[in-house]
Amino acid sequence: MNKKVLVVGGVAGGATAAARLRRLDEHAQIILFERGDYISFANCGLPYYIGDVITNEENLTLQTPESFKKRFKIDVRIRSEVTKINRDKKTVVVKETGGKVYEESYDYLILSPGAAPVVPPIEGVNTEGVFTLRNIPDTYRIKNYVTQNNPKSAVIVGAGYIGLEMAENLHLLGLDVSIVELSDHVIQSLDFDMAAEVHRHIQSKGISLYLNCGVTGLYCQNGTYEVKLTGGDSIYADMVILAVGVKPESKLAKDAGLKTGIRDCIVTDNHMRTSDPFIYAVGDVVETVDIVTGNKVFVPLASPANRQGRIAADNIAGRNSTYAGTLGTAILKVFDMTVATTGCNEKTLAAAGIDYEKSFTFSASNASYYPGATYMTIKLLFEKKNGKILGAQITGYKGVDKRIDVIATAIKAGMNVFDLTNLELSYAPPYGSAKDPVNMAGYVASNIINGDMKVFHWHDVKDLDPAKVTILDVRTRAEFSKGTITGSVNIPLDDLRERMSELDPKKPVYVFCQVGLRGYLASRILVQNGFENVYNLSGGYRLLKTVTTPLKAFRSDGKKLHGT
Secondary structure (H helix, E strand, C coil): CCCCEEEEECCCCCHHHHHHHHHCCCCCCCEECCCCCCEEECHHHHHHCCCCCCHHHHHHHCCHHHHHHHHHCCCEECCEEEEEEEECCCCEEEEECCEEEEEEEEEEEEEECCEEEEECCEEEECCCCCCCCCCCHHHHHHHHHHHHHHEEEEECCCCCCCHHHHHHHHHHHHEEEEEEEECCCCCCCCCCCHHHHHHHHHCCCCEEEEEECCCCCEEEECEEEEEECCCCCEEEEEEEECCHHHHEEHHHHHHHCCCCCCHHCCCCCCCCCCCCCCCCCCHHEECCEEECCCCCECCCCHHHHHHHHHHHHHHCCCCCCCCEEEEECEEECCEEEEEEECCCCHHHHCCCCCCEEEEEEEEEECCCCCCCCEEEEEEEECCCCEEEEEEEEEEEECCHHHHHHHHHHHHCCCEEEEHHCCCCCCCCCCCEEEHHHHHHHHHHHHHHHHHHCCCEEEHHHCCCCCCCCCCEEEECCCHHCCCCCCCCCEEEEHHHHHHHHHCCCCCEEEEEEECCCCHHHHHHHHHHHCCCCCCEECCCHHHHHHHHHCCCCCCCCCEEEEEC
């Protein structure tokens, strides 16, 4: 007897599950329910349509209901919301936009309702010029508002992926944009030290950045919004975008008595099967396992959703297929900068009780002697004991995508930092170096694990007492004259062997240079000449200054840039 499979939700995981199931079972009866008008659309492309980067709206939809039905022989029912699951009868209740209500039976049910934007409980969020962005109708509302009302300014509440993409695209349209973020940094998968460079880049584009700020109310008068901030400040704008995160749309599952977990996500096993053996769930609505920590996490990303949809279909079709968890690998375009992450950040590792170390490297995207090279900062997180790779964060302008994907693959394969040094990666001067930035990150981390280099970090500098330790700046005199760590001694690296007698070998020596390489060389010289406690500043003075220098308060035209 042919299976009858119902799929709730026609985007990402749901559409993938339906298409995969058809490829495995030509004779199954498959019905896909979508409460909106669109299926299989490109969520991640929506901000770029608003900013006129994507100009053809048809490019946002990968399949139409008609094309999906014709190609995959799937009964696609748009404007049809599944409102109830009757598990005992194995039926669902469906309500059409026109008001018709009916029941549909199933052998198997796949839930992929996704996640909904979080709307903070503050005054004014439901007014005309306040928007969230999650689907194509949201996109059209924003696009039409911009076209018809010609706003001059916008406030983005939330500095995650959608918030920063919307900030960039509204800026491209000529709007004066301000970003308000409750945390002390943008993009929460980043650590603060890596976000600091992003902050400065955002400000360099003329975007006003308000960190450590919440919004207490939105008040509209004569088409202008007063955005009230915690602390009493206000920003004035013609429109507001709420991008403070998403929450799983799990009410349907909860009402049916299915087991839920963190943040009300649906709990599944590694076959994507829920607590009911005839119901599967995939995508932004489910909790998953963090590959690094083993903890349950909520990771609303398209790539995991698509893989989960495929796995659910496999199992319904009789193929044993399992989901091994997620790394949360993600990448973001912030104007002309690229920001990418994979695995865990420091906050997650600390919460999980994992004993980790970190390293910072600053490498060229391609051979430095070949024209067009730009630099990227790589932060690598790894276990102190064995060097197992736990996470990475990269900011830069070229080649960031390639390097984060290499490290993500290494984490999935269970590699350690020593393995990174042995990776044979493609090399030609326009694309990389003979020692790729990933290799270099591995070399530096390996030196730390081996004990060839002891490190200290930017946040340790404030605790150094020049009376008890030697703070040694091995940069050139010209670099030293432009700024240094308070209390430091300047002996350029190339003079160090001849001037070593000026240093007290009994004192711990904290060495630094601009990015870390010369500091490493200096530490090796000192260690092999009788200095026992020598530490090199990971990431160098450049990282220290980036992280600790306060953000600019005002633009060149006098407009406030930072509201803290």
